[in-house]
Amino acid sequence: MPLQDHWNSLYQKAQTDRLGWYESLPQPSLDLIEACGLPKDARIFHAGAGASTLVDALLEAGYSGQIACDISAEALQKVQDRLGAEAGKVAWIVDDLTQPAQLKDLAPVHLWHDRAVLHFFTEEKDQQTYFDLLRQLLQPGGYAILATYNLRGVERCAGLPVKRYDASLLTEKLGPGFQLRQAFDFTYHMPSGEERPYVYTVFQR
Numbered sequence: 001m002p003l004q005d006h007w008n009s010l011y012q013k014a015q016t017d018r019l020g021w022y023e024s025l026p027q028p029s030l031d032l033i034e035a036c037g038l039p040k041d042a043r044i045f046h047a048g049a050g051a052s053t054l055v056d057a058l059l060e061a062g063y064s065g066q067i068a069c070d071i072s073a074e075a076l077q078k079v080q081d082r083l084g085a086e087a088g089k090v091a092w093i094v095d096d097l098t099q100p101a102q103l104k105d106l107a108p109v110h111l112w113h114d115r116a117v118l119h120f121f122t123e124e125k126d127q128q129t130y131f132d133l134l135r136q137l138l139q140p141g142g143y144a145i146l147a148t149y150n151l152r153g154v155e156r157c158a159g160l161p162v163k164r165y166d167a168s169l170l171t172e173k174l175g176p177g178f179q180l181r182q183a184f185d186f187t188y189h190m191p192s193g194e195e196r197p198y199v200y201t202v203f204q205r
């Protein structure tokens with residue numbers, strides 16, 4: 001099944017709050033974004049936003065420059081339906097981070113946020129494209145928040161294989177010119193109650 005159809009069908013089949021990556025309040029991401037100290041009109045790019053409540057929480061906190069991208073139009077539609085008129089305050093892009101089309105023409109961003117997306121790119125060439133795009137889009141001085149399964153994480157998720165990381169592997173992938181500002185392990189509890197170990201990292205360019 002093509003990747004886009006795979007993700008669309010997951011979002012069609014389950015209620016958002018039953019998805020195995022749902023967070024009612026994405027607290028670790030929110031805390032890390034606040035700590036970056038960006039102005040409220042900063043351009044915040046969600047790489048694989050899915051149906052995450054982070055977009056809602058950042059709107060609530062007054063951030064007006066969000067760009068939500070995902071390969072699944074279904075996922076983004078769920079957030080738009082939830083937000084109603086507020087959805088007009090966010091830019092929405094359906095695109096593939098491993099074969100970017102529209103994304104290549106995006107203006108630079110101040111923050112790149114990815115939770116639980118990068119680890120699905122198990123092919124070296126897809127990782128390369130992802131990090132090339134990040135380096136193309138992130139402004140000097142900007143931040144990249146990357147949260148993935150850590151080295152104790154599961155080997156498959158959402159029916160797909162995953163690649164697990166730690167802070168030093170991520171540092172290596174980003175290459176020179178990025179400073180690691182923060183890194184910590186975080187245990188996420190799925191709606192089923194199962195635990196999933198993540199690593200959260202913040203880099204500054």
Ligand SMILES: C[S@@+](CC[C@H](N)C(=O)[O-])C[C@H]1O[C@@H](n2cnc3c(N)ncnc32)[C@H](O)[C@@H]1O
Nearest residue numbers: 007021048049050052070071072096097115116
């Ligand atoms: C596990 S979900 C995480 C969603 C969101 N970041 C969150 O924390 O709730 C992974 C997301 O990555 C998206 N995705 C997977 N492959 C992608 C790709 N190649 N390009 C863009 N998005 C992709 C999926 O559609 C899905 O929404």
